[in-house]
Amino acid sequence: MNELEQQLGYPLADALPALGTTLTVAPGVRWLRMDLPFQLNHINLWLLRDVQDGVQGWSIVDCGITNDATRAAWEQIFANELQGLPVLRVIVTHMHPDHMGLAHWLTERWKVRLWISATDFNTARLASSATTSFGGEGTARFMASHGLIDPEAQAKIKARTNYYASMVPQVPTSYRRLLDGDVLSIDGKAWRCHAGYGHAPEHMSLHCAELGVLISGDMVLPRISTNVSVHEVEPESNPLVLYLDSIKRMKALPEDTLVLPSHGRPFTGLHTRVEQLVAHHDERFAEVLAACAVAPQHAADLLMVLFKRKLDLHQTTFAMGESVAHLHALWLAGRLVRQLGKDGIYRFSAA
Numbered sequence: 610m611n612e613l614e615q616q617l618g619y620p621l622a623d624a625l626p627a628l629g630t631t632l633t634v635a636p637g638v639r640w641l642r643m644d645l646p647f648q649l650n651h652i653n654l655w656l657l658r659d660v661q662d663g664v665q666g667w668s669i670v671d672c673g674i675t676n677d678a679t680r681a682a683w684e685q686i687f688a689n690e691l692q693g694l695p696v697l698r699v700i701v702t703h704m705h706p707d708h709m710g711l712a713h714w715l716t717e718r719w720k721v722r723l724w725i726s727a728t729d730f731n732t733a734r735l736a737s738s739a740t741t742s743f744g745g746e747g748t749a750r751f752m753a754s755h756g757l758i759d760p761e762a763q764a765k766i767k768a769r770t771n772y773y774a775s776m777v778p779q780v781p782t783s784y785r786r787l788l789d790g791d792v793l794s795i796d797g798k799a800w801r802c803h804a805g806y807g808h809a810p811e812h813m814s815l816h817c818a819e820l821g822v823l824i825s826g827d828m829v830l831p832r833i834s835t836n837v838s839v840h841e842v843e844p845e846s847n848p849l850v851l852y853l854d855s856i857k858r859m860k861a862l863p864e865d866t867l868v869l870p871s872h873g874r875p876f877t878g879l880h881t882r883v884e885q886l887v888a889h890h891d892e893r894f895a896e897v898l899a900a901c902a903v904a905p906q907h908a909a910d911l912l913m914v915l916f917k918r919k920l921d922l923h924q925t926t927f928a929m930g931e932s933v934a935h936l937h938a939l940w941l942a943g944r945l946v947r948q949l950g951k952d953g954i955y956r957f958s959a960a
């Protein structure tokens with residue numbers, strides 16, 4: 610446990626649900642984990658005891674990635690953990706592959722509705738049917754405009770044309786829309802939707818005041834900072850400011866809330882964690898400003914400043930998006946100026 614994590618509470622201590630089993634974390638709320646084939650090697654999913662249209666059963670929150678192992682783990686859960694009751698709906702916090710991957714399979718398997726924000730539903734539909742989302746020529750051009758011109762990296766990014774669809778081959782064709790402030794009745798308890806921006810197009814966290822539980826999705830994680838990236842589809846975006854504004858709004862929820870994050874362990878200390886994340890990004894902003902005061906910098910220049918270690922290509926593409934996000938927050942606030950060089954690369958210097 611690192612120094613910052615020690616400021617948080619872990620009421621379940623080291624307990625983890627084994628693959629294919631669940632652990633009750635609050636009345637009617639069960640925690641399960643699925644493996645992921647990344648450095649971030651697991652995702653937390655949730656089962657909520659529910660009643661819909663007079664039928665007893667369960668709501669699923671988030672799905673896991675599309676592969677045989679995850680489908681097999683779900684079948685084990687269905688056989689052993691549902692008390693013979695059906696799944697009634699599939700709620701997805703946001704469109705990323707680890708959350709959305711098996712939504713199509715789960716909704717078909719149980720003939721139930723997907724519940725998700727409209728922005729994430731439509732973005733997932735497009736990304737799943739496109740051949741170039743999160744890779745390909747467009748991404749390569751965007752990365753080059755921020756200084757990632759290494760030929761090997763460029764070639765690999767151009768070749769990565771099936772990234773999202775490989776993990777989310779299909780998206781349900783219909784859905785029920787979640788909006789900020791919507792209140793879902795789950796087993797007679799009110800769960801309020803909290804929209805969050807900057808990580809995904811329109812991420813939904815779910816809060817139940819009666820249980821004192823927040824399903825935070827990827828917006829607030831206990832150990833790692835949430836990925837906040839500029840992507841080529843919206844190359845002048847300012848996601849870090851959107852993200853920081855979103856998590857600051859979560860401080861309106863009680864500090865003793867049990868936070869159920871998508872990665873890591875359930876924790877208490879929501880306000881503390883939000884303050885830690887704000888401080889983390891403030892430190893990164895200071896480092897970027899200091900570097901840009903010495904000489905104009907592009908996003909690739911700043912990878913070492915921001916991440917302080919050598920990154921592989923997969924990490925580099927994520928890190929580039931984050932580096933641009935820090936630059937944009939400062940540029941769009943008027944603290945840096947942006948210039949386009951004759952080499953086609955954007956560089957940022959002190960305003």
Ligand SMILES: [Zn+2]
Nearest residue numbers: 703705809827
């Ligand atoms: Zn995510």
